[in-house]
Amino acid sequence: MTPELTALTLAALLQAVQYLLYAIPANRELGPGYTMSARDREPTRPLSEKTARLGRALTNHFEGLILFTIAVIVITFTKITTPFTAACAFAYLGARLLYIPAYYLGLCPWRSLIWAVGFLATLLMLLAALT
Numbered sequence: 001m002t003p004e005l006t007a008l009t010l011a012a013l014l015q016a017v018q019y020l021l022y023a024i025p026a027n028r029e030l031g032p033g034y035t036m037s038a039r040d041r042e043p044t045r046p047l048s049e050k051t052a053r054l055g056r057a058l059t060n061h062f063e064g065l066i067l068f069t070i071a072v073i074v075i076t077f078t079k080i081t082t083p084f085t086a087a088c089a090f091a092y093l094g095a096r097l098l099y100i101p102a103y104y105l106g107l108c109p110w111r112s113l114i115w116a117v118g119f120l121a122t123l124l125m126l127l128a129a130l131t
Helices: 004-032 049-075 082-103 110-130
Strands: none
Touching: 004 049, 004 082, 049 082, 049 110, 082 110
8 A cells, every 4th residue: 555545544534533523522412312313404502612613623624535535546546656745645644633633622823724734735746646
């Protein structure tokens, strides 16, 4: 397995962990009546600030993971994996790991800077594929 694919696999596992970090408190706060329903209506009570942040961080990772997956697939199928692209892949993963507590704790502007590192690493992988 290439380092980029390893980073992608670890990012997917991180996504699963993030889902649990969000789902457990969200289910406790909203109750099974809402969480097991079709959710055709808004919940009767809002999520706590921190649980809502975990939900937004999870959604953000879904969004970032799409572009990162494309970058890894392009690098892998074109067989142009290099130490640079591997470093970019692990920079993305490290940024995603740091993003969760930064978002949860409301660390501004650090949360945005950490996000930017992951996004830039992904863009650099895509650009490396074009050279």
